[in-house]
Amino acid sequence: MERREFIGKGIKRIFYAIGAIILAYPAFSFMKFRKSRKKRIIFHPDEQTSIVNFKKGVFLLRQGSENYALSDRCTHLGCSLNYDPVSQRFSCPCHGSVFDVTGKWLSGPAKKDLYRVPMTKKANGDIIVTITL
Amino acid sequence: MPPIKNTKVSTYLPRLGLSALILCLISGIILTFYYRPMGNVFQNVEEITTLVPYGWFFRQFHYISGQVFVILMLIHTLDHFLKKRYLSYSTGQWFLLILSLCICFFVLFTGFVLKGDKEGFFAGQIFMNILRAIPIAGEWLSKLFIVPGEDFFFLPYLYHCFFLPILLIYLIREHIREWLPDQKALFAGAAGLFLYALIVKPHVDVPPDAAVDMVKGPWFFLGIQTLLKIMHPVLAGLFIPGLFVLCVLILPKTGTAWGRALYYLITTAFCLYGILTFRAIIWGP
Ligand code: HEM
Ligand code: FES
Numbered sequence: 001m002e003r004r005e006f007i008g009k010g011i012k013r014i015f016y017a018i019g020a021i022i023l024a025y026p027a028f029s030f031m032k033f034r035k036s037r038k039k040r041i042i043f044h045p046d047e048q049t050s051i052v053n054f055k056k057g058v059f060l061l062r063q064g065s066e067n068y069a070l071s072d073r074c075t076h077l078g079c080s081l082n083y084d085p086v087s088q089r090f091s092c093p094c095h096g097s098v099f100d101v102t103g104k105w106l107s108g109p110a111k112k113d114l115y116r117v118p119m120t121k122k123a124n125g126d127i128i129v130t131i132t133l
Numbered sequence: 134m135p136p137i138k139n140t141k142v143s144t145y146l147p148r149l150g151l152s153a154l155i156l157c158l159i160s161g162i163i164l165t166f167y168y169r170p171m172g173n174v175f176q177n178v179e180e181i182t183t184l185v186p187y188g189w190f191f192r193q194f195h196y197i198s199g200q201v202f203v204i205l206m207l208i209h210t211l212d213h214f215l216k217k218r219y220l221s222y223s224t225g226q227w228f229l230l231i232l233s234l235c236i237c238f239f240v241l242f243t244g245f246v247l248k249g250d251k252e253g254f255f256a257g258q259i260f261m262n263i264l265r266a267i268p269i270a271g272e273w274l275s276k277l278f279i280v281p282g283e284d285f286f287f288l289p290y291l292y293h294c295f296f297l298p299i300l301l302i303y304l305i306r307e308h309i310r311e312w313l314p315d316q317k318a319l320f321a322g323a324a325g326l327f328l329y330a331l332i333v334k335p336h337v338d339v340p341p342d343a344a345v346d347m348v349k350g351p352w353f354f355l356g357i358q359t360l361l362k363i364m365h366p367v368l369a370g371l372f373i374p375g376l377f378v379l380c381v382l383i384l385p386k387t388g389t390a391w392g393r394a395l396y397y398l399i400t401t402a403f404c405l406y407g408i409l410t411f412r413a414i415i416w417g418p
Binding site for chain 1: 261262281346366
């Protein structure tokens with residue numbers, strides 16, 4: 001191959017690469033864009049009566065007079081957990097992680113504690129839990 | 134090159150596989166007239182099975198034709214591998230055919246997700262979180278395949294029904310051209326799959342919010358599901374499968390000594406994965 005031809009090809013390739021990046025950047029930005037969405041879940045007073053209450057992906061738990069909310073998503077890869085009232089533990093049906101009733105990790109591949117989700121209590125007794133999707 | 138023996142496996146199975154693909158595409162197109170990837174997907178699929186006329190039949194027909202197609206393609210590739218036919222392919226051709234086989238499994242996987250039942254939803258969730266666990270690029274990479282919330286099934290739907298089948302047919306177009314008009318295979322395939330869909334009852338779909346002790350992934354990922362219990366998600370879900378595919382890809386490029394070593398390495402890894410899969414089928418992942 002001639003030297004000049006070689007350089008010519010190289011320059012052409014660089015132009016192609018720059019062109020591809022100029023096209024790919026806006027394309028990827030478009031494709032990955034999502035509006036951040038929040039989901040509100042309301043526990044009415046009659047839905048707060050048990051020690052462990054469940055609604056739409058959130059466990060609302062009561063310990064003494066205190067309430068807290070836990071996401072039902074396993075911290076390993078996101079399967080929804082089952083609550084076993086006898087052992088008072090959460091267990092994951094996918095790879096077997098186990099958490100105690102406060103959300104603390106006990107065993108399995110998850111390694112992290114369950115996520116606590118922010119909640120507010122209204123004057124009428126409703127508890128509002130907000131999760132970000 | 135030693136002369137290639139053409140056995141029955143080499144001639145009939147891929148032709149039957151192609152018939153299964155054609156029938157799978159047709160039944161898939163029929164399903165899209167009722168299937169909706171938005172809203173309550175589980176209910177929509179249940180309506181296909183219980184309400185829409187012959188819905189149960191087309192679901193089962195699509196399911197079995199898809200499975201048969203991909204299983205036959207796997208056997209077809211194994212057949213080429215064991216007879217060392219990759220030696221007669223150029224690296225580029227071999228690369229595109231192995232890529233096609235990977236796409237086959239990805240179509241099967243997205244189909245599994247699209248059912249919208251507990252298994253399907255969790256499989257999608259795990260797929261999304263494995264992608265997200267990739268350092269640096271994971272978060273945005275995952276959004277090209279699957280996103281949480283209302284649109285959860287939408288991207289898998291696009292991939293399953295449009296992007297991947299079109300890409301697959303494009304990639305194998307030269308490879309299948311000479312056998313396309315094989316009417317005997319098409320007829321035999323149609324008859325077999327028809328009977329299966331008519332006679333065999335589909336397994337019951339579990340609603341996403343029902344409590345179940347163990348949720349299993351699709352059969353070909355049961356081995357990975359087992360590995361996920363003990364390894365980092367990126368290692369078990371992407372790196373190890375990726376490394377395996379890479380070894381298969383470079384196979385025709387390696388010299389004699391390296392080629393033989395790689396051949397045995399791939400065979401061993403495949404057998405180990407098979408054992409892992411059978412273990413998971415029998416005792417759970
Ligand atoms: C390579 C081709 C394809 C394969 C291997 C395949 C395989 C599958 C599998 C295994 C399922 C899960 C079925 C179940 O377990 O019930 C599925 C579902 C589905 N497929 Fe496909 N498919 C293919 C192409 C297509 C195409 C081209 C379309 C539409 C244009 C389509 C539409 C659907 C729909 C709507 C569902 C969800 C409904 C259901 O679960 O029954 N598929 N597919
Ligand atoms: S998703 Fe719960 S243990 Fe893996």
